[in-house]
Amino acid sequence: MRKKSDLPVKDCVVCGRPFTWRKKWEKVWDEVRYCSDGCRKRRGAKG
Template identity: 50%
Template sequence: MAARTFKGNKAALPSKPCAGCGRAMSWRKKWRASWDAVQHCSERCGRQNGKTA
C-alpha cells in the first residue's frame, strides 16, 4: 500500500485532476480506501460543481 512506502516525497504519490475545477489533487491517507471513487478535491468544490456520484 502506498501509505506504508511513503517516505515524505509527495511527488511520488499518485495524483489526478479534480472533476470540478481541474486542479491536480494528490493522494491522501483518508482516501486510501476510495481513491478510485474520489472525484472532487474538496467538499466545497463538489457542492459548487454538482456531485456526479
C-alpha cells in the same frame, strides 16, 4: 515514507486542478473525484 512527489495525482472534475492522494482516501481512491468539499458542493453549479 514516500515523498509527496511520488504519490498518485488526479484532476478535480469541477475546477480542473490537480490534487494528491491522501491517507484518508486510501480505501476509496478510485471513487474520489473532487479536490475539496467546496468543489463537491459546486459540482451541479458548473455549466
